[in-house]
Amino acid sequence: MTIRHQGQQYRPRMAFLQKIEALVKDMQSPETGVRMQNQKILVTSIPHAMTGSDVLQWLVQRLWISSLEAQNLGNFIVKYGYIYPLQDPKNLTLKPDGSLYRFQTPYFWPTQQWPAEDTDYAIYLTKRNIKKKGVLEEHEKENYDFLNKKINYKWDFVIMQAKEQYRTGKERNKADRYALDCQEKAYWLVHRSPPGMNNVLDYGLDRVTNPNEVQVNQIMYYQQALMRSTVKSSVSLGGIVKYSEQFSSNDAIMSGCLPSNPWITDDTQFWDLNAKLVEVPTKMRVERWAINFSELIRDPKGRQSFQYFLKKEFSGENLGFWEACEDLKYGDQSKVKEKAEEIYKLFLAPGARRWINIDGKTMDITVKGLRHPHRYVLDAAQTHIYMLMKKDSYARYLKSPIYKEMLAKAIEPQETTKRSSSLPFMRRHLRSSPSPVILRQLEEEAKAREAANTVDITQVMSKLDRRSQLKRELPPK
């Protein structure tokens, strides 16, 4: 079975072939077409030959163009194989003199875009081999040997078919045979051009989609895109400018960093002072928490401080829930089911130890989604809690004594100058920082301890309730 190429039908850059075809069809008309004459070969006379000058004249008259343009157009027509020269087959140009040309049969026209298959070429070369008794041209011989290797399995078929086609050709009269041979030769000159001749059918890559066809889903997509609400570029640009202005002082590249850039001075103080959960954070870091809520939440030290504040306000479960949701989203997905169940037991179930306060609709959606837990199943609840913290607790936190104390304690490191580290005596010992694996283990242990020790208001209240209930029950005894 031959391999059918799927995407090789769309060659829009070859659209001019259809135009040439229309022109060539026009040339056929016996009254208004090109003047024909007979070609004499020894004793036979083959009709339907025309001189180059006749063709050029016809083009000039028909299309009302100058002879230079007609010459160019005529060259195209010959190059692409619609007309082939009879006397000088390898020179595919339209000579404006008496040299003869003939039309190519429509089977061999390139407009049809039928690929010139290897098998066909092999059959043609074999036929030529038979006719010329083994005396082929250089490139033909090379191609013959190459094809023999390439489609060796088909070679019996090729030889069989070539012999048959050769014998069939003899059923025609001599003039027809000659014309047909010339035609086939001209076709293969165009489609498998010998070295030295321009390969005119080389048009680059094929397209997979047809650019002339109307793409319905593409149109729908673009129509929907038009209907989407867009932000004015002035607004978004203003946002970027504001952000840059606000954060440029925090940017280590734009405005330098204190105490000094470790890459330059070999002084690792910068990293030590800005460690994740350092005891005393830098002033710049603490000031950054006041810019907006996401800055506070992103910074681990900020989260720690905020958690401390929330505990005082008896709403620590909010941040705990938020952190648990983040862990579910970005953590180990193989444990999604267990994690989701734990979160439900701890935060969402009625009467849970750290019950969070979300509205009924969100609770409904979340509980329903928890039947088939996945990464984003708690998104709605998490957003609700996040907004609650942002709108409510955050403002109070910034005014709270905890934050103010943090701000007052924050250090402002002194700038250290570039110390010359070339002296071997003064070289500081650079220790490597603790392995991230160990750091993570310590973090997890700390988290577990926290979780075990957290006593939330609901638990306390429920304990008090139970105690008072027992007390009430006891006296009647």
Place this chain on the structure above:
Amino acid sequence: MAREECKALLDALNKVTACYHHLVLTIGGSADSQNLREELQRTRQKAQELAAATGAPLTTALRDKGLRAEERAEFERLWVAFSGCLDLLEADMRRALALGAAFPLRAPRRPLVRTGVAGGAAGVAARALSARALRHEAERHFDADDLRELERDILQVGTMIYDLEMKVNVPRWTVQARQAAGAELLTGAGASSAGLVSVEERTGPCDPSKALAATVFGAVLLAAVALAVCVAKLS
């Protein structure tokens, strides 16, 4: 034996495919006519019959599990040739459909391309159908109906190829051709073409002149030798 039968059928199919190809070459050209379309149709029908007839024994042979290795190799070789014929036939049929639609015989405003091929192809069709001569007996609106039939035939051949491929699994890379490159020159197929060669090649007319020059030179040489001998004898 089954193999000879298959080979004979395959040869017949090969011949008909070659004839069909030859006929399709001239569609749309100056040799196109009602007769040509009719010949095409007959050849095509014959080809389809032969294809079905060849496919059946080949399929049964190749599906037979108890076949010996070299017999299987033989049948696989035949199979490759058979599928090649079918592919060529289908491609030619598709082209015939496209060309037949592009060059309808009825419309006077679309004249046929003057390709220089004027004679009829009756001999070719007769060869295909293994008949002595061909009688043309078609109605007026033959080509329009013929095109519809041709479409159906193409689909039929397509499904036939698909079915055959599904039934029999012949890996092409294991098949080795028995005939080497250049084997076509060994038989007498090219011997009778000497006359034609002289017509087409430009070196044709030169050969007699070359022969003439050779004989003249030989004559002069002989004369010189004779003179030298006389001189030697006299002196």
